[in-house]
Amino acid sequence: MNKITVFCGSEPRLIDAFSGLDEVDVRFAAREADIADDSEAVILSQDYAADHIVRMICMFKAKMIPTAVATFDRSEATQDLLLDYGADDVVLLPMSRRLLQKRLVALSESSMMTTGPIDFAAFDRIREANQGRGAFIVHEHDFTNIYRFVSRILERLDKTAQMIIFNFNADDHGYVESDDIYNFVKILQACLRRGDISAICGKQVLLILMGTDTAGGEFVVKRLLSTFEGHYYDSDCTITYEMRQINS
Numbered sequence: 017m018n019k020i021t022v023f024c025g026s027e028p029r030l031i032d033a034f035s036g037l038d039e040v041d042v043r044f045a046a047r048e049a050d051i052a053d054d055s056e057a058v059i060l061s062q063d064y065a066a067d068h069i070v071r072m073i074c075m076f077k078a079k080m081i082p083t084a085v086a087t088f089d090r091s092e093a094t095q096d097l098l099l100d101y102g103a104d105d106v107v108l109l110p111m112s113r114r115l116l117q118k119r120l121v122a123l124s125e126s127s128m129m130t131t132g133p134i135d136f137a138a139f140d141r142i143r144e145a146n147q148g149r150g151a152f153i154v155h156e157h158d159f160t161n162i163y164r165f166v167s168r169i170l171e172r173l174d175k176t177a178q179m180i181i182f183n184f185n186a187d188d189h190g191y192v193e194s195d196d197i198y199n200f201v202k203i204l205q206a207c208l209r210r211g212d213i214s215a216i217c218g219k220q221v222l223l224i225l226m227g228t229d230t231a232g233g234e235f236v237v238k239r240l241l242s243t244f245e246g247h248y249y250d251s252d253c254t255i256t257y258e259m260r261q262i263n264s
Contacts, residue, residue: 178233
Protein backbone atom coordinates (compact mmCIF):
# COMPACT_ATOMS: atom_id res chain seq x y z
CA MET A 17 0.00 0.00 0.00
CA ASN A 18 1.11 3.54 -0.75
CA LYS A 19 2.53 5.20 2.38
CA ILE A 20 1.18 8.72 2.91
CA THR A 21 2.10 11.02 5.80
CA VAL A 22 -0.31 13.80 6.77
CA PHE A 23 1.37 16.61 8.71
CA CYS A 24 -1.53 18.00 10.71
CA GLY A 25 -0.86 17.65 14.42
CA SER A 26 -4.10 16.72 16.18
CA GLU A 27 -6.48 18.63 13.90
CA PRO A 28 -9.71 16.60 14.18
CA ARG A 29 -11.06 17.62 10.77
CA LEU A 30 -7.87 16.51 9.00
CA ILE A 31 -7.60 13.27 10.96
CA ASP A 32 -11.23 12.44 10.21
CA ALA A 33 -10.84 13.25 6.50
CA PHE A 34 -7.78 11.02 6.00
CA SER A 35 -8.65 8.14 8.37
CA GLY A 36 -9.94 4.74 7.28
CA LEU A 37 -8.92 4.92 3.61
CA ASP A 38 -8.64 1.42 2.08
CA GLU A 39 -6.15 1.96 -0.74
CA VAL A 40 -3.44 3.93 1.10
CA ASP A 41 -1.50 3.59 4.35
CA VAL A 42 -2.04 6.97 6.03
CA ARG A 43 0.12 8.10 8.94
CA PHE A 44 -0.28 11.30 10.94
CA ALA A 45 2.57 13.50 12.15
CA ALA A 46 2.72 16.37 14.59
CA ARG A 47 6.44 17.10 14.20
CA GLU A 48 8.69 17.19 11.16
CA ALA A 49 10.84 14.52 12.81
CA ASP A 50 7.80 12.20 12.81
CA ILE A 51 7.61 12.17 9.01
CA ALA A 52 9.28 8.91 7.95
CA ASP A 53 11.78 8.87 5.10
CA ASP A 54 9.91 5.98 3.46
CA SER A 55 6.81 8.17 2.91
CA GLU A 56 5.77 8.04 -0.74
CA ALA A 57 3.93 11.36 -0.44
CA VAL A 58 3.44 14.06 2.17
CA ILE A 59 0.26 16.08 2.76
CA LEU A 60 0.77 19.34 4.65
CA SER A 61 -2.12 20.97 6.48
CA GLN A 62 -2.18 24.60 5.39
CA ASP A 63 -3.27 25.74 8.86
CA TYR A 64 -0.88 23.53 10.81
CA ALA A 65 2.22 24.10 8.65
CA ALA A 66 1.40 27.82 8.62
CA ASP A 67 4.51 29.99 8.12
CA HIS A 68 6.70 26.89 7.59
CA ILE A 69 4.76 25.65 4.58
CA VAL A 70 7.08 26.97 1.85
CA ARG A 71 10.20 25.67 3.60
CA MET A 72 8.59 22.24 4.14
CA ILE A 73 7.41 21.95 0.53
CA CYS A 74 10.94 22.71 -0.69
CA MET A 75 12.47 20.31 1.82
CA PHE A 76 10.38 17.30 0.78
CA LYS A 77 10.62 18.05 -2.93
CA ALA A 78 14.42 18.15 -2.52
CA LYS A 79 14.06 14.58 -1.19
CA MET A 80 11.99 13.70 -4.29
CA ILE A 81 8.87 13.14 -2.18
CA PRO A 82 5.66 14.43 -3.85
CA THR A 83 4.09 17.04 -1.58
CA ALA A 84 0.52 18.41 -1.50
CA VAL A 85 -1.29 20.87 0.74
CA ALA A 86 -4.66 20.10 2.34
CA THR A 87 -6.94 23.06 2.93
CA PHE A 88 -10.55 23.94 3.67
CA ASP A 89 -10.13 27.28 1.87
CA ARG A 90 -11.62 26.67 -1.57
CA SER A 91 -10.85 30.10 -3.06
CA GLU A 92 -9.01 30.20 -6.39
CA ALA A 93 -6.53 32.70 -4.97
CA THR A 94 -5.50 30.23 -2.24
CA GLN A 95 -5.13 27.37 -4.74
CA ASP A 96 -2.94 29.48 -7.02
CA LEU A 97 -0.86 30.66 -4.06
CA LEU A 98 -0.20 27.10 -2.82
CA LEU A 99 0.79 26.02 -6.32
CA ASP A 100 3.11 29.03 -6.54
CA TYR A 101 4.68 27.84 -3.27
CA GLY A 102 5.65 24.64 -5.15
CA ALA A 103 2.93 22.21 -4.02
CA ASP A 104 2.42 19.30 -6.43
CA ASP A 105 -1.30 19.23 -5.65
CA VAL A 106 -3.90 21.03 -3.54
CA VAL A 107 -6.37 18.79 -1.69
CA LEU A 108 -9.56 20.78 -1.23
CA LEU A 109 -11.59 19.49 1.71
CA PRO A 110 -14.19 18.19 2.21
CA MET A 111 -13.74 15.70 -0.65
CA SER A 112 -15.39 12.42 -1.60
CA ARG A 113 -13.44 9.58 0.04
CA ARG A 114 -13.22 7.68 -3.26
CA LEU A 115 -11.85 10.75 -5.01
CA LEU A 116 -9.48 11.45 -2.13
CA GLN A 117 -8.05 7.92 -2.36
CA LYS A 118 -7.52 8.26 -6.10
CA ARG A 119 -5.80 11.63 -5.64
CA LEU A 120 -3.48 10.26 -2.94
CA VAL A 121 -2.56 7.18 -4.99
CA ALA A 122 -1.86 9.33 -8.06
CA LEU A 123 0.25 11.74 -6.00
CA SER A 124 2.32 9.01 -4.35
CA GLU A 125 2.95 7.28 -7.68
CA SER A 126 3.83 10.43 -9.61
CA SER A 127 7.31 10.72 -11.07
CA MET A 128 9.00 13.24 -8.78
CA MET A 129 12.21 15.01 -9.64
CA THR A 130 13.63 17.99 -7.81
CA THR A 131 13.69 21.29 -9.66
CA GLY A 132 17.30 21.83 -8.53
CA PRO A 133 20.46 20.04 -9.63
CA ILE A 134 20.46 16.25 -9.30
CA ASP A 135 23.22 14.58 -7.31
CA PHE A 136 23.85 11.05 -6.04
CA ALA A 137 22.70 12.00 -2.53
CA ALA A 138 19.12 12.26 -3.83
CA PHE A 139 19.27 8.69 -5.13
CA ASP A 140 20.90 7.54 -1.91
CA ARG A 141 17.82 8.80 -0.08
CA ILE A 142 15.58 6.82 -2.44
CA ARG A 143 17.64 3.69 -1.77
CA GLU A 144 17.49 4.23 2.00
CA ALA A 145 13.71 4.67 1.85
CA ASN A 146 13.34 1.41 -0.11
CA GLN A 147 14.71 -0.99 2.47
CA GLY A 148 11.50 -2.97 2.89
CA ARG A 149 11.58 -6.75 2.87
CA GLY A 150 10.08 -9.05 0.30
CA ALA A 151 8.95 -8.45 -3.26
CA PHE A 152 8.97 -4.95 -4.73
CA ILE A 153 5.35 -3.83 -5.22
CA VAL A 154 4.90 -1.33 -8.06
CA HIS A 155 2.06 0.38 -9.93
CA GLU A 156 0.65 -1.56 -12.88
CA HIS A 157 1.88 1.11 -15.35
CA ASP A 158 5.40 0.86 -13.93
CA PHE A 159 5.19 -2.93 -14.11
CA THR A 160 4.88 -2.79 -17.92
CA ASN A 161 8.12 -0.83 -18.30
CA ILE A 162 9.89 -3.01 -15.74
CA TYR A 163 8.82 -6.09 -17.70
CA ARG A 164 10.38 -4.64 -20.86
CA PHE A 165 13.59 -3.82 -19.00
CA VAL A 166 13.76 -7.26 -17.35
CA SER A 167 13.27 -8.95 -20.74
CA ARG A 168 16.25 -7.06 -22.14
CA ILE A 169 18.45 -7.82 -19.13
CA LEU A 170 17.58 -11.52 -19.16
CA GLU A 171 18.31 -11.79 -22.88
CA ARG A 172 21.68 -10.11 -22.44
CA LEU A 173 22.66 -12.25 -19.44
CA ASP A 174 21.09 -15.41 -20.87
CA LYS A 175 19.02 -15.86 -17.72
CA THR A 176 15.34 -16.69 -17.19
CA ALA A 177 12.49 -15.50 -15.00
CA GLN A 178 8.86 -16.49 -14.57
CA MET A 179 5.92 -14.19 -15.26
CA ILE A 180 2.82 -15.20 -13.28
CA ILE A 181 -0.72 -13.82 -13.51
CA PHE A 182 -2.98 -14.56 -10.53
CA ASN A 183 -6.73 -14.28 -11.21
CA PHE A 184 -9.19 -13.68 -8.35
CA ASN A 185 -12.69 -15.04 -8.84
CA ALA A 186 -15.60 -14.75 -6.38
CA ASP A 187 -16.86 -18.18 -5.30
CA ASP A 188 -20.47 -17.01 -5.53
CA HIS A 189 -19.86 -15.24 -8.86
CA GLY A 190 -20.29 -11.95 -7.04
CA TYR A 191 -17.82 -9.17 -6.29
CA VAL A 192 -14.22 -9.94 -5.37
CA GLU A 193 -13.40 -8.05 -2.18
CA SER A 194 -10.36 -5.80 -2.54
CA ASP A 195 -9.23 -7.02 0.90
CA ASP A 196 -8.67 -10.49 -0.58
CA ILE A 197 -6.30 -9.08 -3.18
CA TYR A 198 -4.46 -6.82 -0.73
CA ASN A 199 -4.12 -9.68 1.78
CA PHE A 200 -2.66 -11.87 -0.95
CA VAL A 201 -0.14 -9.15 -1.80
CA LYS A 202 0.84 -8.98 1.88
CA ILE A 203 1.60 -12.72 1.79
CA LEU A 204 3.45 -12.31 -1.50
CA GLN A 205 5.55 -9.43 -0.21
CA ALA A 206 6.46 -11.28 2.98
CA CYS A 207 7.32 -14.61 1.30
CA LEU A 208 9.26 -13.51 -1.76
CA ARG A 209 12.68 -11.98 -2.32
CA ARG A 210 13.51 -8.29 -2.64
CA GLY A 211 14.41 -8.80 -6.31
CA ASP A 212 10.95 -10.09 -7.29
CA ILE A 213 8.43 -7.60 -8.69
CA SER A 214 4.65 -7.50 -8.36
CA ALA A 215 1.69 -5.24 -9.13
CA ILE A 216 -2.08 -5.20 -8.63
CA CYS A 217 -4.05 -4.87 -11.86
CA GLY A 218 -7.78 -4.82 -11.20
CA LYS A 219 -8.79 -8.32 -10.05
CA GLN A 220 -5.38 -9.72 -10.95
CA VAL A 221 -1.94 -9.74 -9.36
CA LEU A 222 1.10 -9.74 -11.65
CA LEU A 223 4.41 -11.20 -10.54
CA ILE A 224 7.91 -11.58 -11.96
CA LEU A 225 10.12 -14.16 -10.23
CA MET A 226 13.70 -13.33 -11.10
CA GLY A 227 16.22 -16.09 -11.83
CA THR A 228 13.65 -18.89 -11.51
CA ASP A 229 12.89 -21.83 -13.81
CA THR A 230 9.46 -23.38 -14.35
CA ALA A 231 9.78 -25.93 -11.53
CA GLY A 232 10.92 -23.23 -9.12
CA GLY A 233 8.03 -21.02 -10.18
CA GLU A 234 5.48 -23.79 -9.55
CA PHE A 235 6.98 -24.38 -6.11
CA VAL A 236 6.71 -20.68 -5.22
CA VAL A 237 3.12 -20.45 -6.46
CA LYS A 238 2.00 -23.45 -4.40
CA ARG A 239 3.71 -21.99 -1.32
CA LEU A 240 2.01 -18.62 -1.82
CA LEU A 241 -1.43 -20.15 -2.30
CA SER A 242 -1.14 -22.50 0.66
CA THR A 243 0.13 -19.69 2.92
CA PHE A 244 -2.74 -17.44 1.83
CA GLU A 245 -5.31 -20.17 2.46
CA GLY A 246 -3.76 -20.87 5.86
CA HIS A 247 -3.95 -17.24 6.97
CA TYR A 248 -7.21 -16.24 5.26
CA TYR A 249 -9.19 -19.48 5.23
CA ASP A 250 -12.50 -17.54 5.32
CA SER A 251 -11.81 -15.82 1.98
CA ASP A 252 -14.73 -15.99 -0.47
CA CYS A 253 -12.61 -16.11 -3.60
CA THR A 254 -10.78 -18.69 -5.69
CA ILE A 255 -7.32 -17.90 -7.06
CA THR A 256 -6.18 -19.36 -10.37
CA TYR A 257 -2.94 -18.57 -12.17
CA GLU A 258 -1.05 -18.73 -15.45
CA MET A 259 2.73 -18.85 -15.67
CA ARG A 260 5.10 -18.25 -18.58
CA GLN A 261 8.87 -18.09 -18.75
CA ILE A 262 10.49 -14.82 -19.76
CA ASN A 263 13.38 -15.23 -22.22
CA SER A 264 12.62 -18.90 -22.89
